[in-house]
Amino acid sequence: MLNTFVVYVENKPGVLTRVASLFRRRAFxxxxxxxxxxxxxxxxxxxxxxxxxxxxxxRIEANLYKLVNVLLVENITQEAAIVRDLAMIKVAATHxxxxxxxxxxxxxxxxxxxxxxxxxxxxxxxxxxxIDGLLDVLRPYGVLEMVRTGIxxxxxxxxxxxxxxxxxxxxxxxxxGDEDVSCSV
Amino acid sequence: xKKTGAQILWECLERxxxxxxxxxxxxxxxxxxxxxxxxxxxxVLVRHEQGATHMADGYARATxxxxxxxxxxxxxxxxxxxxxxxxxMDSSPIVCITGQVGSKLIGxxxxxxTDITGVTLPITKHNYLVTHADEVARTVREAFYVARxxxxxxVLIDITKDAQQSCCEFDWDAAKPQLPGYRPDLSPAPExxxxxxELIRNSKRPVILAGHGxxxxxxxxxxxxxxxxxxxxxxxxLLGLGxxxxxxxxxxxxxxxxxxxxxxxxxxxxxxxxxxxxxxxxRVTGNLKTYASNAKKIHVEIDPAxxxxxxxxxxxxxxxxREVLHELLPKVETVDRGEWLDYIDRLKGDSAVRDxxxxxxxxxLYAAHVINDLWRETxxxxxxxxxxxxxxxxxxxxxxxxxxxxxxITSGGxxxxxxxxxAAIGAKVARPAAEVWAIVGDGGxxxxxxxxATIVQENLKVHIAIINNGYLGMVxxxxxxxxxxxxxxxxxxxxxxxxxxxxxxIRSMNVKQRxxxxxxxxxxxxxxxxxxxxxxxxxxxxxxxxxxxxxxLHEMIRRPSSIVETAADE
Numbered sequence: 001m002l003n004t005f006v007v008y009v010e011n012k013p014g015v016l017t018r019v020a021s022l023f024r025r026r027a028f029x030x031x032x033x034x035x036x037x038x039x040x041x042x043x044x045x046x047x048x049x050x051x052x053x054x055x056x057x058x059r060i061e062a063n064l065y066k067l068v069n070v071l072l073v074e075n076i077t078q079e080a081a082i083v084r085d086l087a088m089i090k091v092a093a094t095h096x097x098x099x100x101x102x103x104x105x106x107x108x109x110x111x112x113x114x115x116x117x118x119x120x121x122x123x124x125x126x127x128x129x130x131i132d133g134l135l136d137v138l139r140p141y142g143v144l145e146m147v148r149t150g151i152x153x154x155x156x157x158x159x160x161x162x163x164x165x166x167x168x169x170x171x172x173x174x175x176x177g178d179e180d181v182s183c184s185v
Numbered sequence: 186x187k188k189t190g191a192q193i194l195w196e197c198l199e200r201x202x203x204x205x206x207x208x209x210x211x212x213x214x215x216x217x218x219x220x221x222x223x224x225x226x227x228x229v230l231v232r233h234e235q236g237a238t239h240m241a242d243g244y245a246r247a248t249x250x251x252x253x254x255x256x257x258x259x260x261x262x263x264x265x266x267x268x269x270x271x272x273x274m275d276s277s278p279i280v281c282i283t284g285q286v287g288s289k290l291i292g293x294x295x296x297x298x299t300d301i302t303g304v305t306l307p308i309t310k311h312n313y314l315v316t317h318a319d320e321v322a323r324t325v326r327e328a329f330y331v332a333r334x335x336x337x338x339x340v341l342i343d344i345t346k347d348a349q350q351s352c353c354e355f356d357w358d359a360a361k362p363q364l365p366g367y368r369p370d371l372s373p374a375p376e377x378x379x380x381x382x383e384l385i386r387n388s389k390r391p392v393i394l395a396g397h398g399x400x401x402x403x404x405x406x407x408x409x410x411x412x413x414x415x416x417x418x419x420x421x422x423l424l425g426l427g428x429x430x431x432x433x434x435x436x437x438x439x440x441x442x443x444x445x446x447x448x449x450x451x452x453x454x455x456x457x458x459x460x461x462x463x464x465x466x467x468r469v470t471g472n473l474k475t476y477a478s479n480a481k482k483i484h485v486e487i488d489p490a491x492x493x494x495x496x497x498x499x500x501x502x503x504x505x506x507r508e509v510l511h512e513l514l515p516k517v518e519t520v521d522r523g524e525w526l527d528y529i530d531r532l533k534g535d536s537a538v539r540d541x542x543x544x545x546x547x548x549x550l551y552a553a554h555v556i557n558d559l560w561r562e563t564x565x566x567x568x569x570x571x572x573x574x575x576x577x578x579x580x581x582x583x584x585x586x587x588x589x590x591x592x593x594i595t596s597g598g599x600x601x602x603x604x605x606x607x608a609a610i611g612a613k614v615a616r617p618a619a620e621v622w623a624i625v626g627d628g629g630x631x632x633x634x635x636x637x638a639t640i641v642q643e644n645l646k647v648h649i650a651i652i653n654n655g656y657l658g659m660v661x662x663x664x665x666x667x668x669x670x671x672x673x674x675x676x677x678x679x680x681x682x683x684x685x686x687x688x689x690x691i692r693s694m695n696v697k698q699r700x701x702x703x704x705x706x707x708x709x710x711x712x713x714x715x716x717x718x719x720x721x722x723x724x725x726x727x728x729x730x731x732x733x734x735x736x737x738l739h740e741m742i743r744r745p746s747s748i749v750e751t752a753a754d755e
Contacts, residue, residue, distance in 0.1 A: 055493050
């Protein structure tokens with residue numbers, strides 16, 4: 001089944017490579033990976049979807065934690081979450097077809113972001129199946145080009161992920177004899 | 186005060202307690218070597234950077250401390266790859282320091298430029314590229330902390346030439362490690378202990394699987410307490426040998442592909458496996474589908490990613506082994522398991538090793554003779570045996586009885602030929618009072634034998650015992666069993682090892698008869714310097730028993746009956 005992980009990592013060069021390399025090395029197949037900034041400049045957030053059974057998902061989580069730059073891993077597959085993908089779809093739309101395409105776009109609450117004599121570019125945001133749905137109905141008109149961002153996900157409700165203290169403030173839980181080392185718990 | 190990155194590097198190593206480093210200079214690391222003259226650290230000049238990493242590894246395994254290897258950029262760094270992978274597979278804490286081309290040149294394919302952090306990404310616990318002098322101190326502190334904490338492993342620090350040369354303020358105290366995501370200290374939940382107690386209490390046929398983690402954690406006494414209190418026999422992994430005394434009545438010996446039959450049968454017949462600091466490697470389990478299928482499993486392991494990786498367990502106690510056993514022990518009940526132990530004794534009686542060592546001297550010299558005699562001669566000493574990889578390694582594991590922790594150093598996970606000689610050098614540098622023997626095959630020895638020069642240059646008394654059968658013996662054995670004796674590319678035309686050793690200034694002996702083994706060993710021990718003994722053993726000897734790759738653990742290729750009968754006749 002498709003698992004969705006939210007992974008907080010240190011915003012440092014090479015961290016994306018480390019995460020991607022882990023999936024390759026352990027032979028887990030990434031379905032989608034997005035990475036972007038968070039409300040804290042020193043922290044980046046990844047949303048990773050990967051096909052894995054329960055044990056594999058647990059091992060993915062454990063292996064992610066073995067990466068020194070990984071701060072927090074949440075498997076939100078079973079949780080109520082807002083999941084969004086963004087797509088831009090360039091559709092062949094000559095004069096006759098244009099109104100039909102515009103109609104379809106509006107049914108899906110997609111926006112037209114570019115128009116040319118021969119084409120329309122539609123932007124749509126939503127869950128993956130919604131985008132797939134729009135894509136299906138546009139195909140007969142001729143999809144000239146398409147790009148999707150991959151999904152980003154967030155839990156519903158007021159509960160946020162375990163709050164991350166500023167990186168410099170995590171002085172607790174240092175190993176005995178290594179009191180100087182700051183680690184999180 | 187202001188210092189160069191190179192000066193800061195050595196000072197940080199000194200503050201981390203480093204006394205020795207193993208290295209090889211070159212262009213991009215020259216600023217660091219230039220600053221070495223002001224340091225108290227002793228630099229051991231190796232002959233190949235792979236040797237430096239194995240020496241650091243041997244140093245770490247002999248003591249439990251962190252071993253250091255130094256190399257230049259490009260080929261110097263890539264030569265370290267095998268040693269780093271070896272340390273990674275066997276959880277050995279080493280820190281590798283490599284020079285890198287100037288930060289302005291990175292990415293330009295400059296002379297001797299290699300993306301070594303990229304290359305070593307999957308085979309290091311963590312690695313760093315340092316491009317500024319002011320990052321050196323914190324990086325070194327982090328590297329040491331990461332290398333030795335949790336499940337230990339190799340850390341590589343790649344330092345650009347300009348970072349070594351430029352100056353900055355050096356403040357050790359201010360350069361604290363910042364590892365917000367790193368969490369080496371995990372501990373089990375109370376209910377997990379309760380489940381473990383329950384399983385141990387209800388078990389009629391338990392067995393402890395003792396692994397390398399016992400040595401890493403320093404939990405030898407706790408494991409012994411557990412075994413004795415609950416009357417549980419102990420089987421060991423290859424890397425676990427020495428973690429539980431070989432002479433202890435509850436010690437079964439090594440398990441797995443070349444474990445004795447009663448050990449593997451005990452595991453297959455058990456109703457509870459208590460796995461301590463081991464990871465159910467395929468060489469230990471055989472076919473997973475039939476592995477200990479009637480047993481519940483408790484897994485005590487510091488690395489959560491190992492839980493349920495190969496073998497699904499009933500209770501996982503994730504944490505430092507010693508700490509976990511401290512919690513576990515008080516409520517482990519004393520149980521009489523006489524019936525189970527008697528059963529195992531009968532297994533032993535039934536399938537006990539028909540020791541080749543008990544065979545009459547037929548004029549043939551078997552490797553088992555050599556190992557067994559070497560053990561008898563050196564057993565009372567403070568001896569560290571370092572083995573290479575192959576048949577001799579398995580014979581060593583079977584016939585050398587390890588009583589002390591850290592008395593065997595061997596490449597288990599990666600199975601790196603060429604490991605023994607440099608690792609033995611590292612062990613000797615770490616423990617100068619120990620008697621160090623490198624037991625090597627004639628194949629593996631030739632992969633790193635240039636380090637004989639390092640032995641001589643450093644004036645180290647490291648003895649080399651070549652188990653010379655003129656073949657890549659283990660590969661030949663597989664060809665014998667599984668490839669219809671098609672001995673492709675396994676016969677070796679060897680140099681005269683004795684003469685070779687003499688050329689390096691190492692005393693040497695040739696041994697062909699069993700009667701010569703003990704005198705040769707005694708003579709080597711008396712000699713003040715290093716000695717190489719070339720044991721010319723039976724060429725087509727085979728390691729028994731053997732669980733073929735993919736076969737069930739109880740399905741072993743046993744010793745041929747002719748040997749058994751001869752032994753029985755005796």
